[in-house]
Amino acid sequence: MMGYILLLALIGLCSAQSRLGSYNLDSTATVSGLSSGAYMANQFHVAHSGKVTGAAIFAGGPYYCALGNALTASTTCMKIPSAIGLLAIRTYTQTAANTGFIDPLSNLGRGRVFIFSGTKDSVLIQGVAKKLQEFYTGYISSASIKTVYNVAAEHGMPTDSYGGTCGILNDVYINNCNYNGAYEALNHLYGGLQKPSSSAGQSGQLILFDQSEFFNLAPAITYGMDSAGYIYVPSACASGTRCRLHIAFHGCLQGREKVGDTFARYAGYNQVADLNNFIILYPQARTILTNPNGCWDWWGYTGIAYATNDSFQITGVDRMMRRTQGLY
Template sequence: MTIAGCTLALAAATQAAAAPAPLPAMKARQASVSGLSSGAFMAVQYQVAYSGSVVGAGIIAGGSYYCAQGSMMNAIGSCKGADVAELAAVTRKRAEAGLVDPVAKLAAHRVWMFSGTLDKLVPQASMADLAKYYAAFIPAAQLQYKNDLAAGHAMPTDSFGNKCDALAAPFISNCGFDAAGNLLQWIYGPLKARGNSAAPAGKLQEFDQSEFLPAPETHGMANTGYVYIPPGCETGGAGCKLHIALHGCMQDIGTLKDTYARHAGYNAWADTNRIVVLYPQTAAISPMPNPKACWDWWGYDDPDYSVQGGRQLRAIKRMADRLTGA
């Protein structure tokens, strides 16, 4: 073989070795979803679109379902002042048309919400609207809203990140408050004490997202995502739970690699409670329409972004189906 041939063969072998593995097929149950910022808006969309397949949600700095109504300007304003009654009516009409799951499925959900008093990007008014939206479908006893912590726009933790009032990468802040633990325990009920976040017992691995959405980077999703598999879930995941954690803008694999997946606070709870954590990943589309790698919660890629036929929502659901055996 020539030198050139050897070089090409070596390059091909290296590329093949570096290719991420497929997302493993599992049989986890009790799926739930959470998100921060654009991930929070997306989590609400996912929860409504597929309410029959999730048991609850954790929303940190987000807003009501379909509140952007296909408008980037509404998204830039974080949907402040959205007509909640109208959005609830839209939800019911879409459910009747089969575009999202029946709204009756929402009634059993448990929802945990968080808004920092110092958050200037997604103001507390947007989260107050979300609380009103949920009240149209979910009993008050199943909703919890924490809005009294002097936190900025970030994922609050009690062990990692910037100062609590910071607005800076990686948009994870050490606030002396464990948001991931609080939302998981609200959704699932009392959990075993978390493990050591500094020395996780499970395995964080990359997987191929293009299996679930062809040419994902042209639609705002990365080629690869992450999944965290804790002890006891390695061989099929029977008896394990599934949580879908959606990062915010500029927290994607291309910007921060695995920082969010490792440090947002979920994995330590996953270790001791047999929770598989799915971390789907976005990708930037520059210079427009998505330079900050946000989730599509206003329609930058897809006019059907907020219903079951939406590309990104459908891709996440396919990932969840792989992990639950649906």
Template sequence: MKLKSLLCLAAALPLAAWAADPLPAFHGDARQSSVSGLSSGAFMAAQYQVAYSASVVGAGVVAGGPYYCAKGALAGAGPCMNAGQPPAAAQLLKYARQFAAQRQIDPLDQLAQRRVYLFSGSQDNTVKTQVVDEAAEFFRLAGVPAAQIAYQKQLPAGHAQITPAYGNDCSATASPYINHCTWQGQGYDQAGLILKHIYDGLQARSQALTGRIVRFNQKPYAAAGNSLADEGFVYVPRACAEGETCKVHIALHGCQQYAGKVGDAFYAHAGYNNWADSNRILVLYPQTTTSAVNPQGCWDWFGYTGPAYAWKSGLQMRALKAMADRLVSAP
């Protein structure tokens, strides 16, 4: 085929027809990573923080519950959301201590050095406030000092990530599960509050982004059965691209909020990128997809990928860790 014909064919093919690039690597310290998420992403963020507490310095849990809440069973998910009484934090902490003793997760004494932000909207009927209460109690019982736990549950918000201006009305529970809310006369900047609680001394958010969103190939991290999409996204500040030392924040979408369902709503508009831009933070937006055992594209906090799902050896857990470590692996 002649070169001109090849170029014409390339122009005619949709962007999705071309394979995404490998996940890039920048300078940084994997021991300064952090994580946050909404809904299933929030359960996953709490799970990831507990399992990798030796290297993850903080977590944001937006409408999510405590570690191992579902106890490895889909039937256990209901009480951890809106049906019945969730398991007590003290009971779940016993499981975590057992897993730590078996070296399935990091030692729990590391949690005393970590910071956690939690959020429950008062109009959220998908994950009830009593569930988030148990998450707060779990971290307290696990040794996180009260001063290092921030918990907001007074906003009349539905089930959503909260921004100052983007998305649905505050009380809504509707796709793309991003709402704008006002608190004390100002737009509620949840992403900023999460990052400022985890990291001291952040600069003000950038008004105009200088970096770019990079699409990358998730297939090298997608073991069979882990329900990861073929592609993920990462926001790369210009300073990171130019060789400065950067941190990684993993931002986890909720059920029915993956890019294949809502486009760029989460990875472009959840609010993290402007803060990341001025503070040398790489924001990793890994993506799930649907499967027979995961029809809503949720993160695995109840065991659909197997019994090790809440351990460091869990399919999704080790994939997230490998991606986060890769981002700051440049020599």
């Protein structure tokens, strides 16, 4: 059954791409991500904390953990938390803020953060996620940070209705854990949300849109970005109801190029969106020679400014965000 779903998803790669639309949205947004997407969500939050009011991190580590080095990314920032130097990271972060390459760090204090790390995660161990928690506590009160370290989950997005066995790795990195990670994350970031049932369907529209127009200097693929992304629009939001925007970053090997719309359709966000008037933006990274697994850039394969508001990927996604808000 899983293989059949993936086949249908990959066939969807040939679908026509629409122009990304604008909606009646709040002027701020929140972000989340898994694995490399977790690192990107954190980078996007830190770089644009003036307009991003919260982040949910599933299996990710602290900002600028890799220090621009691919080897550090694949070793220290995945499995050796004792070697993560938060002093150096905070020094870089402060310098970037002082020079305008990221928003003022004082903005972070008004936000909320959700951190999830499974007890069986063999790809990014819990100690790395706890370093992320330590990083954030330098800028955000502990009361605004929710951590979940007690679910017996392998590396992947935890859901209550879709995916492989919770404690075993699978090739789409979505785990059926009887735990609705998307809801728990968004409910912490916003509060007071309605929780969908595990059998809830999706009544909105998942739209494939053209990402290429958001990269001005070269084709999107130059920066490890797909030519198309996804956006989920509940019927109420399509009809003009005031809605909120959440940006969800997939992990490595989870982009459209590899699994079609599987992450965008089955990670659990869309059912929450239907009940609570959220639009979910799913930007898509892809493989290039220096990024063979289609990861987001959290170690520098697109250039030294990868973790700042001067980053090609962050700039492109920021333009997508502003388009949905009617600002670009």
